[in-house]
Amino acid sequence: MLIAFYSTLIIFLILFIVTLSYLVLLVKLKKATGGNVIALFFLLLLTGAVSGIYGFDFFKLQVGEVQIAQGNCFIEFNDNGRSIATTTIELNDKVYQIKGDTYNHLPDGTYQCNVHYLPATKIIESLHLEK
Incomplete structure (x- = not known):
């Protein structure tokens, strides 16, 4: 279930490293002009922030400190649970998304559920349903 989470973390870490390397290269070659530096600096901030958020969740996942929500x-199921569709889960006035084909055998409705999710991104790590 967490393949997209890991992929996003890896992509943003690579983008952060490439941006930082390019910025250092421009400074070393003394070709860093105002526009280049400003654009790369903001790209570095953005990729650093996203990498930090996903890195925080990765750390919490590795140490087993996921958040738990339970109730009705x-x-x-959007798009009949096809592989690219998502399943919307509303629990305690919060909305979570999970890949659509995971529970596509169940009809739409209200269930007693237990959701384990990552604290910063709210990505569902596991979902347990009871009728």
Whole structure:
């Protein structure tokens, strides 16, 4: 379930390293002009922030400190649960998304559920349903 999470973390870490390397190269070659430096600096801030958020969740996942929410949840399958579709889970006035084909055998409705999710990104790590 967490393949997209890991992929995003890796992509943004690589982008952060490439941006930082390019900025250092421009400074060393003394070709760093105002526009180049400003654009690269903001790209570096953006990739650093996203990498930090996903890195925080990665750390929490590795040490087993995921958040837990439980109660009655309403599950709605968008696009009939096809592989690129998402499943919307509403629990305690919060909305979570999970890949659509995971529970596509169930009808839309309200279930007793237990959701384990990552604290910063709210990506679902596991979902347990009870009728």
